[in-house]
Amino acid sequence: MIKVRIPTPLRPLTRGQGEVEANGASVAEVIADLDSMHPGLKQRLYDERGELRRFVNIYVNEEDIRFLKGKETALKEGDEMSIVPAIAGGR
């Protein structure tokens, strides 16, 4: 099981839950599993070309997956995944 933190804008799809569990050996597989339990979630994270949207940030164990292998990043039992929308700026 992978623990996944869900951001506020997606919680209507998870019946208000901020944290859910899903299965999968990669980020993409976990997203697919989440979508089967919470239909519509995948569409919100991916654009028309099937890539993660520009302003969706996903972290595995606190590491940005863009520093890992993107949505193909491997996951194992006990890993934690966070979905965080549009990180703001400022200094």
Added chain:
Amino acid sequence: MAKMKALVCRECGKEYPTKAIHVCDMCFGPLEVKYNYDEIKKTISRRKIEDGPLSMWRYIDLLPVEGAATVGLHAGFTPMVRARNLAAYLGLDELYLKNDTVNHPTLSFKDRVVAVALTRARELGFETVACASTGNLANSVAAHAAAAGMQCYVFIPGDLEAAKVLGNLIYRPNVVEVEGNYDDVNRLCSEIAAEHRWAFVNINIRPYYAEGSKTLAFETVEQLGWRAPDQVVVPMASGSLLTKIWKGLNELRALGLVSEVRTRVNGAQADGCSPIATAYKEGLDFFKPVKPKTIAKSLAIGNPADGYYALKAAAESRGAMDMVSDDEVVEGIKLLAQTEGIFAETAGGVTIGVLRKLVKQGTIKKSDVTVAYITGNGLKTQEAVIDAVGRPVRIQPSLVSFERTFKMGKNGEAGT
């Protein structure tokens, strides 16, 4: 008639009410204020602006607040310095420095955005303000919150310059040092903002906050006698400042306050954190986040929220982007201080370093009217230059010692 129409998603165009929200529910794109320009056009004029207060609030018609300013009344309208010595050194005819090292009250351009953010936060009924910051923003939020009597939390990375940490503590906000870099702090704050009803100035208040940066463009045009410069050089962290300067110039043109805008908007980053400038150089319209490693900590955002839009603004304006090494940053700080008497923080060193590079390359031409944005004060980042400025000359308290040290004879030199 309200001047703000709505918040609108910059990606998909979906509209939202003008509340404390910053992300599109549908596609996660950032939200931006949509104005009622037809209404604004009816009343705004050069004359009205010139008769306004000597602060950034003279442009209140183009800022996202409903009522009068209530926080940060003295921010902005900083000096536009004609830099004759630096211009001569670089080989430029007409160079200006927009000097926000003396912005009120915390000596950086952040006083502009915070003035807007806290005025708007109050209008929206918040009592607690917060921010994620590498220093300057935290200083400004803490100072303004103290003056406004608001509760305040500032979240900073664990490796900040001492002066910036002290510059928070003195106002007595809750200063939270997070073990990690700025991007870690930012991510944490995004999650906190989702759970607590606070006004995070650069998160849920960001659509309003970011608009404050436009005043740098407005002041530039007014202080140049209502003309837009040929070239501007802007330091980039999140990329928001550059994006908003470009937006501000275009608003003035659309409202007929300036007849022509042919400004090329150039972006500056440090080698150790240059995701936006690197994407520009590689001809990409997206960037790859980086792990920052530079002395220019105020620019050390590895995952810049507005990086994509900054690339777009540079492309639209036919501007360029470039980056400089930490050594060049220090050289830039010294050059600015020694030619113009302005002590800038590391971001200023980045700007001057890149300005120098762009002139050398011929990207900025001799006859181009050029403005460089100096956004923060050197007294806050003394660590960056402390080993590069030499030491005082030490002497005994006697005339003999003085004259011997400076090899002066008894006669011949000017007396006092």
